[in-house]
Amino acid sequence: FVKTHDISELNQELIGKEVVLGGWIEDLRKLGKMSFITLRDVSGISQVIVKGELNDNLGEINRQSVVSIRGIVQETKARDFAFEVKADEIEVLGKAIHPLPIDPIGRLESNIDTRLNHRALDMRNQKTASIFKLRHHVLQSLRKTLADKKFIEITTPKIIGSASEGGADLFSLDYFGKTAYLAQSPQLYKEQMTIGLERVFEISNFYRAENSHTGRHLTEFTSIDIEAAFMDYEDVMNVLESLVVSVYKDISENCKTEQESIEHAIEIPSVPFERITYTQCVDELKKAGEKVEFGDDLLDSHLRIIGQNHPGFFFLTDWPMKLKPFYIREKDEDATLSRSFDLQYGFLELSSGGTRLHNPEMLKERLKEQGLDPNQFADHLKTFDWGMPPHSGWGMGLDRLMTTLIGIDNVREVVLYPRDPDRLSP
Numbered sequence: 544f545v546k547t548h549d550i551s552e553l554n555q556e557l558i559g560k561e562v563v564l565g566g567w568i569e570d571l572r573k574l575g576k577m578s579f580i581t582l583r584d585v586s587g588i589s590q591v592i593v594k595g596e597l598n599d600n601l602g603e604i605n606r607q608s609v610v611s612i613r614g615i616v617q618e619t620k621a622r623d624f625a626f627e628v629k630a631d632e633i634e635v636l637g638k639a640i641h642p643l644p645i646d647p648i649g650r651l652e653s654n655i656d657t658r659l660n661h662r663a664l665d666m667r668n669q670k671t672a673s674i675f676k677l678r679h680h681v682l683q684s685l686r687k688t689l690a691d692k693k694f695i696e697i698t699t700p701k702i703i704g705s706a707s708e709g710g711a712d713l714f715s716l717d718y719f720g721k722t723a724y725l726a727q728s729p730q731l732y733k734e735q736m737t738i739g740l741e742r743v744f745e746i747s748n749f750y751r752a753e754n755s756h757t758g759r760h761l762t763e764f765t766s767i768d769i770e771a772a773f774m775d776y777e778d779v780m781n782v783l784e785s786l787v788v789s790v791y792k793d794i795s796e797n798c799k800t801e802q803e804s805i806e807h808a809i810e811i812p813s814v815p816f817e818r819i820t821y822t823q824c825v826d827e828l829k830k831a832g833e834k835v836e837f838g839d840d841l842l843d844s845h846l847r848i849i850g851q852n853h854p855g856f857f858f859l860t861d862w863p864m865k866l867k868p869f870y871i872r873e874k875d876e877d878a879t880l881s882r883s884f885d886l887q888y889g890f891l892e893l894s895s896g897g898t899r900l901h902n903p904e905m906l907k908e909r910l911k912e913q914g915l916d917p918n919q920f921a922d923h924l925k926t927f928d929w930g931m932p933p934h935s936g937w938g939m940g941l942d943r944l945m946t947t948l949i950g951i952d953n954v955r956e957v958v959l960y961p962r963d964p965d966r967l968s969p
């Protein structure tokens with residue numbers, strides 16, 4: 544069996560010619576001497592007409608079975624199809640049981656847990672398939688834009704010997720008798736790479752042992768990370784802003800079918816994104832009656848208030864140093880403030896980043912201040928004696944970005960097999 548065409552490739556010039564299609568039976572109606580099959584493949588749907596002896600011998604075929612169909616392309620009177628195929632041969636390549644655990648047509652809606660338990664079958668639901676086609680386009684778009692901006696794609700290790708983001712939230716594993724960890728981010732490696740490659744990016748999965756049960760936390764998530772030599776946090780904020788807008792524009796203009804299928808029209812955000820400082824945020828919260836002081840971390844409830852005041856994308860900048868990881872650099876004019884930012888979409892944090900400390904002595908001091916042992920970071924620190932350029936970067940959750948793009952509020956919808964504290968399989 545050789546599939547000659549995808550269904551979307553059927554065209555006027557093929558009328559009267561023979562094709563071999565491969566796909567799944569979405570519908571099969573027997574009307575006496577004739578049968579009508581609705582056949583779906585990844586590219587679209589077509590009608591197949593079965594007549595004569597072939598129809599007489601057509602036994603029971605359950606819906607959603609996978610078949611190959613050889614036949615002749617012809618014009619159709621049916622409204623829903625551009626062409627139809629008159630079958631000369633039908634071969635069942637793989638049977639589907641009946642009933643199936645979820646309805647892949649989506650007429651009967653299943654809850655997210657049931658769908659995740661049968662995720663492969665869920666992929667035959669056009670809404671779900673469209674989400675993953677969009678995710679594919681987003682990844683392509685991100686890679687292209689970053690490469691155009693002269694960022695080089697790297698892949699850093701996911702099995703590591705010591706924590707990169709400080710001690711919390713680490714998964715550990717036995718590594719031939721030693722303890723190893725799953726990387727929480729590519730932070731240290733991406734910084735190191737700036738000494739030779741200047742601008743790098745990575746799109747990979749990272750791991751956080753966070754016992755969170757929300758629509759935005761996973762234990763395994765996909766991160767888009769950049770790091771750039773000779774850039775300050777303002778510069779990498781601009782990279783982030785233009786990257787987000789270019790992805791929205793690309794997807795909005797080039798993925799019309801998928802947007803129709805998920806019933807969501809992507810709106811291109813306007814620039815520049817608003818920039819508000821942490822200090823302004825605290826003032827706004829105080830005015831709203833919240834008990835919050837400079838230096839407090841912003842709670843989810845705080846971010847919801849701020850998000851209501853500033854809908855859509857905005858940068859939250861200049862966080863207090865004491866809330867930031869050891870690698871973030873302070874502001875020259877006020878050492879209590881950091882050169883850092885989060886990109887928010889309403890209350891949702893999409894990205895965080897900043898200017899890094901690149902002076903090894905200061906970095907060692909900062910590690911000690913935060914209760915970390917510089918000896919544990921020896922491999923990292925030594926690279927700072929080899930001509931470490933000033934550098935900045937950020938990390939953005941791809942799964943969270945996808946939820947804002949397609950207008951939903953659960954990251955599990957945009958991840959093939961999400962991992963969270965309650966879900967380790969399938």
Ligand code: AMO
Nearest residue numbers: 728730760761764893894895896936937938939940
């Ligand atoms: P941070 O810890 O803020 O920063 O992570 C960056 C972004 O990654 C996403 N993210 C998550 N998404 C889903 N589930 C999770 N459990 C999860 N944790 C994080 C968020 C977040 O904004 N090294 C720094 C980045 C940098 O400074 O370059 C870091 O990891 O969208």
